[in-house]
Amino acid sequence: MSKEWPIWEVFIRSKNGLDHRHVGSLHATDSTMALENARDVYTRRQEGVSIWVVESINIAASNPDNSDALFDPAIDKAYRHPTFYKMPKEVKHI
């Protein structure tokens, strides 16, 4: 068993925000403790109204070495951007 506590990623939803945003990470032994630590470390200045925590090992991340294959092919495909359409006047809130 490792002597260090596991690392957790913290997501906070701010008062006005609709989505939870990644704000940082911390150490905790379990989810209860992770939530309490997140409250103490990341919401001291009224940053949030809701907290999510997830243990970092549960996050699958893309490998930076594969960036070429993953992301570069999108560069020259401007036709995928929704900028070639005329918006009808009746359509609101977009």
Added chain:
Amino acid sequence: MEQKIYDYLLQLGDNSMILGHRLSELCAHGPSLETDIALTNISLDLFGQVRHYFQYAAKLGVAGKTEDDIAFLRYAHEYKNCLLVEQPNTDFAYVIVRQFFYDLYHLHLLQDLTESQDKQISAVAHKSLKEVKYHSRFSSQWMKRLGDGTAVSHEKTQAAVDYLQPYTAELFEMTPVEAELQEAGIAADLMAIKDRWQHDVMELLKEATITYPTNEFSHSGGKKGVHTEHLGYILSDLQYMQRAYPEMSW
């Protein structure tokens, strides 16, 4: 009557101030970044409460003292905090056990004070109660983690409980001022709080696999101004700035 309310406010404030100072000593010395900041947050909550009590006391005008005079310019025997809160940060178990014993007392005390006939005291209690609910959650969780954790954490927690439990009876001693203010519906009834406290402590210690000591002996004196040797050291730290530079302010 105003003198009595003044005395009561100082007693309430002194408990929060001395405990808040003890926790502030751990700032940057906590066992991990996360617990360090949690304990510092609790300390700041307590100092916020102290300000409410002492500002109100200063406003009563019975002693002609300012908020800072009350906090920083009294002698040790004029501080009326319980002996429990001045006990040192011997190790993390002592910090948590001291906090746990005090938080549960503080929670029930504030719950009763929200009903106080004194509107100002009731308002402060309302505001502080939210903070103390979190404090008691924090210390209760840690009691369970440490007590029911490893063999070493269990042993250290049991040692801290055995050492600090004799300081808890004093929390429920009624001073003559408290008895009189309780008659008037201003102060809390500590006997009633004691039963609720004992019930909560027993329940949680069971979960934490910690044994409640059976000894009958208890320390007392802080509420009368008779303190352990620790308070002098605390005050020399706490009062240094005001003593060295009288009337200085931020």
